[in-house]
Amino acid sequence: MSGTGARPSAPGARIGVAPLSRAPGVTLTLPAHRLVIALHRSGLPVPTLAKRFPHVVNRLAACWAVPLDVIDLLDELLVDRRGGRRGFPADTLAELLALRGATMRRAAARLDAPARG
DSSP states (O other): OOOOSOOOOOTTOEESEEOSOOOTTOOOOHHHHHHHHHHHHTTOOOHHHHHHOHHHHHHHHHHTTSHHHHHHHHHHHHEESSSOOEEOOHHHHHHHHHHHHHHHHHHHHHHHSOOOO
């Protein structure tokens, strides 16, 4: 996830898809717990995502400091380019889309911020 730009859509790509595996036995890492708390405090709670898809929150926490990497990850999760994936439940999809919107705003704010030097 380099954050170098948009990937082209694959023919037949589906929006809002998740891997068939739900990663049984995976728990939230400490950075993921901190991210969930910070998101909740900022008005962007992700309880369903954290409970049902902790492996996704772990991946988000690992790249959270770089908004473009987060956007790449969310795009990877939301658009099926390989086929064979089921969609996320509606509540989880809503949380992912809200996260993507907030991350887009965060990335735009960083681009608009004056350079420090």
